[in-house]
Ligand code: ATP
């Protein structure tokens with residue numbers, strides 16, 4: 001079965017086409033530039049941009065795959081979480097394709113997409129693994145089984161900001177352009193990660209081992225910048241030291257979760273998994289601990305359509321019954337499984 005996947009939860013209009021674990025087409029448009037002068041994504045601008053981009057992206061992806069509408073056997077669309085109006089555009093488009101083509105629709109959870117996309121590059125997931133989903137809106141340590149059938153177990157989430165959010169806020173603080181994550185990654189290459197000893201939040205013996213907190217780290221960076229107002233800001237050193245604190249905290253907790261839950265595989269996904277230092281430190285620590293690390297290519301870590309098509313493909317192959325066409329979206333849905341409205 002050929003699955004059409006639609007992703008519109010934030011500022012990326014992504015359309016992917018997947019059949020039996022193989023990525024056939026992957027088209028991406030972004031309204032990023034339209035948000036830059038606001039310093040963050042403006043929901044109404046994003047929603048309008050999705051409306052303009054969705055049909056061209058579907059046709060572009062079909063063209064890449066060398067197929068037509070008649071070849072599509074199922075549609076998967078992000079039904080949440082995300083910006084309410086943005087999600088609605090993609091879900092409505094998914095419903096329209098399903099209805100007009102007479103094919104099933106799956107309303108999928110965006111974060112399941114971040115995890116499932118790895119199967120396109122590295123094959124089926126193991127029976128059980130620890131997943132660290134680290135993105136612009138989420139930072140979660142999970143136990144994942146069969147993604148299509150089993151409920152996801154939350155080991156711990158962030159108690160305040162997501163790691164990607166911290167990257168974006170610290171970038172703004174340093175006067176770097178939006179979106180901050182990739183810019184900090186680039187700027188940090190010329191910096192010394194040991195220049196400033198920023199805190200490793202929630203890593204004390206009394207702290208919850210799998211929970212995260214990044215708001216205090218962001219404040220620590222702000223305070224350091226404030227205290228050094230009288231000298232030129234060493235942007236590269238601050239960026240590198242902040243990035244090191246995030247990478248250290250993320251990988252330390254992920255490795256502890258693997259060890260405590262006897263998981264031999266760590267799945268590292270989401271936009272922040274594109275970060276070069278997070279990837280390098282995860283590789284180093286996993287290899288030292290004998291843990292198999294799975295992390296998608298950077299371009300598949302950030303939002304895209306292939307990830308949603310990958311979830312649809314897993315659901316189709318597991319013979320999961322599709323959603324009704326009147327399914328609703330949920331901008332703040334917690335990850336329970338591949339389907340937004342639960343496993344069945
Ligand atoms: P969510 O998936 O939680 O709904 P989102 O869809 O906005 O949020 P993603 O597209 O998965 O998030 O990731 C975007 C986030 O990843 C942004 O915060 C961005 O700054 C961050 N990011 C992207 N590339 C990098 C990088 N190389 N280094 C650090 N952060 C990065």
Ligand code: MG
Pocket residue numbers: 010011012303
């Ligand atoms: Mg984005």
Ligand code: FE
Pocket residue numbers: 110114135136270271302303
């Ligand atoms: Fe995302």
